[in-house]
Amino acid sequence: MIYYQRWTCVSCVSILAVSLVVTAAPNNHSASAVVTHKAVPSTAARSSRHAVVAPPVISAQAESSAGSLPVRRVVLYKCGVGFFEHQGTIQGNENVGINFTSGQLNDVLQSLTVLDLNGGRITGVDYNSDAPLSQRLGTLSLPLTEDTNIEQFYGALRGVRLEMRDGTNATTGRLLSVERKTRVSGGNTLEVDLATLVTDSGEVRSVEITPAVSVQLADRDATQEVSRYLSLLASVRQQHIRRMMISTAGTGARDLYVSYISEVPIWKTTYRIVLPSNANEEPLLQGWAIVDNTVGEDWDNVEMSLVSGVPQSFIQQLSQPYYARRPVVPLPQLAELMPQTHEGAMVGGLASLSGVVTDPSGAVIAGASVALMTPSGQPAGSVVTDAQGRYQFADMPSGAYQLQASVQGFQTLRMTGLSLGGNREVKQDLHLNVGAMTQEVTVSASASSAVETDSAEAAGASGGNVGSGSELGRVSRAPRNGIAYGTGGGYAAASSAISNSAVSAARQQMISAAEGNDLGDLFEYKLKDRVTIHKNESALVPIVQTHIEAEKVSLWNASLGSARPLRALWVTNSSDETLDGGSFSVLEDETFAGEGITDPIKPGEKRLISYAADLGVRVEKSDSYTHERVTKVRIFHGMMTQTSEQRETTTYTIRNDDTSGRTVLIEHPLRAGWDLNPNDPKPDETTSNAYRFRVNVGAKGTATFTVREAAPVETRYALANITNDQVALFLQEKSINPAVEAALKKVIAQKDQVSQLDDQVSEREDETQKIFDDQQRLRENMKALKGTPEERALTQRYTKQLSDQETQLENLKSESDDLQSKKDEAQKQLDQMIESLSLDAEI
Secondary structure (H helix, E strand, O other): OEEEOOOOOOOOEEEEEEEEEEEEOOOOOOEEEEEEEEEEEEOOOOOOOOOOOOOOEEEEEOOOOEEEEOEEEEEEEOOOEEEEEEEEEEEOOOEEEEEEEHHHHHHHHHHOEEEEOOOOEEEEEEEOOOOOHHHHHOOOOOOOOOOOOHHHHHHHOOOOEEEEEEOOEEEEEEEEEEEEEEEEEOOEEEEEEEEEEEOOOOOEEEEEEOOOEEEEEOOHHHHHHHHHHHHHHHHHHHOOEEEEEEEEEOOOEEEEEEEEEEEOOOOEEEEEEEEOOOOOOOOEEEEEEEEEEOOOOOEEEEEEEEEEOOOOOOOOOOOOOOOOOOOOOOOOOOOOOOOOOOOOOOOOOOEEEEEEEEOOOOOEOOOOEEEEEOOOOOEEEEEEOOOOOEEEEEEEOOEEEEEEEEOOOEOEEEEEEEEEOOOOEEEOOEEOOEOOOOOEEEEEOOOOOOEOOOOOOOOOOOOOOOOOOOEEEEOOOOOOOOOOEEEEOOOOOOOOOOOHHHHHHHHHHOOOOEEEEEEOOEEEEEEOOOEEEOOOEEEEEEEEEEEOEEEEEEEEEHHHOOOOOEEEEEEEOOOOOOEOOEEEEEEEOOEEEEEEEEOOEOOOOEEEEEEEEOOOEEEEEEEEEEEEEEEEEEEEOOEEEEEEEEEEEEEEEEEEOOOOOEEEEEEEEOOOOOEEOOOOOOOOEEOOOEEEEEEEEOOOOEEEEEEEEEEEEEEEEEHHHOOHHHHHHHHHHOOOOHHHHHHHHHHHHHHHHHHHHHHHHHHHHHHHHHHHHHHHHHHHHHHHOOOOOOHHHHHHHHHHHHHHHHHHHHHHHHHHHHHHHHHHHHHHHHHHHHHHOOEEEEO
16 A cells, blocks of 8 residues: 655645555556545645655565555655655566655655565566646647637637537538627627538538537547547646556565655644752753644654754756757848837936035034935945945936935934936035934935934833743554653742752653764764654654853844843853754743744854843943044155044943843944944954943942944045145145155156146147248149239248248257257156155155
8 A cells, every 4th residue: 555645734724635545456467546535624734845755665466465665764854855754665577656746856856765685576666647727738739728718718629520500400510710799689789609510512601609509529530639629728727646667576574665755744842941040050042843743644663753944955857748849940031121219218318426424513423324216116226335424326317206314323224205316416415414224314305415314212011910920742642652742831829839959850860861962063862762653743852952151131232222231141151062052931939031043053163142131230331432633654666645533432421220130241343444443342252243342330330331443534635636725735634744744845846847847749740830820821822823914922921931931840849849849758757756756644
């Protein structure tokens, strides 16, 4: 017997399970198949793929003896697949059939392994391959599709012999056409279908198709084609069933091994962190795995492993036939040129948008994120402000936009109604108010160019009391053998005779049911004992029981949007096992204290996990910004770089209203280009985007903590472009010292010399051009004098004048060449001076 079931993840839906019984004939090895159906309710959780597919349970029945291939080993992965091993006994040349769905068959084809363990051979693995319905319908001679209606059906039958009978009247002939006609009957307008037939005698007759008219196919070939069409449509209902046959060859009884992967529900992890009442004791960590059996058959006494990590897995439609697309090449024709039209532009004149982002004091904000969006919120571009707080969007298409600016520690500003276009350069400055990024202020761009925003406050809310936990457990049912697991999250009332110390002692004595093994990038929890999980049931299996290091702290970050920090545990995984990611509950004084979620934690890794709000502590944050003058000037390779410094001071005020002290962790944002003051306290920990500072606050006390940061701001100037006016401005701003001034004035003096020589060369060129123009005038006059009485006298005069000008041109050319040589030499000296000038000066 071959048994297979499949569930989908739709709540309260019964999905058809299929059982296929293969029975051997008495005198030969052929088999007959009987398909039965039963409905099974599905409650399996849906993973990231399209369906939760349960692995088949395989059994085989041979001529003389029966063997089975039950599940012996199950390995479940976090990627939503399971690895299954079956092993059982077969007899002689026995064939084993397995039914899959098309979706499950894809996984099986990628991973199937079949082994005869006692000298036999696997002679083949076959399965039925179904082409797409559209491909199979294309083989019909009638042009019918999957969605053909009655009107299209009649159209496909044109030319086929039909017999149309209305009562005792019958008309036989080939169908010419079926047309929709309009006629008036009893004052009503009706639409009727009129069939036109051509009889064997050549007579053309029209028959109105009414409910009383029967139509019979009189063409045998057409009848067979329609029958094939209907059969293909009916086969769609069973096309998800794919039967795989494993053929074997051998003698006697042998063991057959089958393994594959299949899609299953993801196993889940949940933890209990028990905080001790005694300060000398370490917190206790208990980990539990939740495993779901949606196979439809009991897992009886199977080996089970739970693997943490996400190996790569995917679905490829290997069971689906594919057809290559071939190009259709038309017959060659003579090329003909035709008139063409060209599409008009879709985008009008481009525009640019720029501005400066500042805080309420007017200081620029560097590193702010500025995003440009369409009115519907689609991104059109994003930039980050530079050291001067400037942003710019260039070459933007015409249209309406939204502008959004955000940075840590400030309210997010959203501006609507911003219009760009017409080759205009739009300037829009932005002013951000101090606050949380989760607070958003929306303004209209039509108000003014520089937008002012009002302070926005986010209302807080306090939660109510949380109820106690509820007990959770499962025991195996008689008469089946199994393992019983259980855990309790609920606790007895004050009147209970069970003390907290007894509960704590019992918890300490519990042991883990799994062994941890490192598998490289993966980690395996292998259950120590075999497991029985009944069909459509789930089990809670203890996989971790260990003491850990944990410090109770209050964690505050401005992104929380609240003055209240979170209660958290600073946990160090002091065990040798990888802790899988999942939910956790915290128990303090044998009472529920909160819960949360954690990512996987490697051995020796330290991690913060938060579980509640700390209602006894408040944190306030304030910022101040300053821009220091130029502190350093560097000249190298023709560039002068002035370095100034932007400084920011953030003060955290922490108030503890509780009667016990607090350790508060302040998460301060880590920004690229900003450095902490080397004289300030160092952070206890640094993440990819935040510093973590520890601040101890006494009972009913207040503490302040200050973080000072600085970011260098560099301004570059090309020495070849510096003027005397700029040097005077640098001196006025005290951004250069006398040594830098002297070096710059040497460069400017050499530049002036080059400029003077260039002016003299230009003067010579202008004089030369004037002579050229005058000579052209004289030549034109000489041409005009031909044949006139004045020709002789004026020609002699013009000839002398041209001779004198030629002498002037020779002198000008000599002077110009000499000046050009001097200018080139002066320019060469200037270039060498600029390139060789190297200077580092503290201002």
